[in-house]
Amino acid sequence: MSVSSTTKPAVSMTERSSSANLSSRRLRGNLMFTVFLSATVISVVILAVLLWTILAQGWSWLRLDLFTNMPSRKAERAGLQPALYGTLWVISLTALLAFPIGVLAAIYLEEYAPRNWWTRILQTNISNLAGVPSVVYGLLGLGLFAEWLRLDRSIISGALTLALLVLPIIIISSQEAIRAVPSTLREAAFGLGATKWQVARDHVLPVAMPGILTGTILAISRAIGETAPLLVVGASAYVTFNPNSFSDKFTVLPMQIYEWARRPQDEFQGLAASAIIVLMAVLLILNSVAIVLRQRFRRKIRW
């Protein structure tokens, strides 16, 4: 019975200290909730202000003429058709080049590559490439594609440069998505006498594809807003014809925006704002294609 008399106060002691502890824990919990909420609110509010300013400034300039006219020195006749076409050409080509190469490289690194020093060097290099400033890619593109391969200041030069720029992002995010596929799935498939390719094609890729597409969306969103590398590669700011082939000279929307925004007249500021709206719309449309694809892949997986 001496046992119970010693345990009794011990129990109430812990109860008292835990209830005292509870109020401070609750306080800390509420505090953190406020911190998280304000972090979210801050980013959303800033975005909303940004959108509102752009819309207010550019809305009145958003006319049909804008899409059909060439750039002009007179603001009321100026349009962005060549820049819009240029952006569509360059981005489509960038995605067509970077997506397959990036995904295939990720499959190699995750499913095939032996875990040795050579693979580690490759991996480290890819991670570092993702952090290289985009203007450096521009210099590479100028030297490699425009001059050495004599592709000149063409759409293909720009697209190849942007593809190089986003390739590390696509590879790394695809690798993450592939790594997240449960290894039990691979074992099950290998246990049935499947080859690596059969496992990757039928099990790993379908499960990883939503994640891969998310990474690709982010990468393409980055590429569509890039100005610096294209400026270095030699996109022209003032183009008065639409590109018709890979080898044509071109401009893109961010360059057109820059060209207009640096002019002193208010009219051109409005034009720049309207071009920003167009750029965002293009981005949203491209991303929604990827999102629809992603949903389709998600539905196909029968978890």
Next chain:
Amino acid sequence: MTATSTTPRDGRRAQTLPVDVSQATHSVPDSNETPDSSILSLRDVSVFYGQFQAVTGVSFEIPKNQITALIGPSGCGKSTVLRCLNRMNDLIPSARVEGSIRYHGIEICSPKVDPVEVRRRIGMVFQKPNPFPKSIYENVAWGARINGMKGKLDELVERCLHQAALWDEVKDKLKESGLALSGGQQQRLCIARALAINPDVILMDEPCSALDPISTLKIEDLMRELIATYTIVIVTHNMQQAARVSDQTVFFSLNEHRQGVLIEQSSTRQLFTNPQDQRTEDYITGRFG
């Protein structure tokens, strides 16, 4: 007092043991297996994970059309040995297998042998049911399709689901996800999936450890039916299961270097009624420690 109150764990074991060997009444060729009746033959097999040697010098025979149970305490290398038999350890970069594993006389650990070919002949059912996130039909059909099976897949799927005693439960929902099934059904689906590639040997790595007793019994009955056509090797923590279901039992334990070693191998009846090694006896009577 001393015998019953060593640890609570031993006490609990003592209630369920000794194993009821009357259940192990399958016709077992009692001694002197002729070498040609063995389908897989291990000689001095050791497995390393990097620097660590997990299994040391294991040799035993796996007879055709019988169930061989691998039992032993956790971490003694039962699953590791099992995974050697279809080169699953190849998937673990640091794993290395030494010694000889012959399948119908062919050295399957040789680098000249394609592990894909080995796994096509020696199928596997895993501890946790792992259906593909695809339809029930596709779960069964996939293995056959990738192995270039021509002919009627529908019939094959139906036959394999019948063999796995699952057909009646799923025949109206073949298009539904394999993961929508219960745990026991999922495991039978995995067995059906393994049968669909028409293997020679089926390896089962604790196939019932995640299942309730009724599902477990279903799978055990199924195993007894399957050995008419197949050879089964099962790893199990459940000694009653080994006693109920297997023809031959191999007991593993750890040596002083914490490496898995084979202690005793004999017919299940013999191993559970008259173990030759003190360590085996200690383990099957729950006095292991």
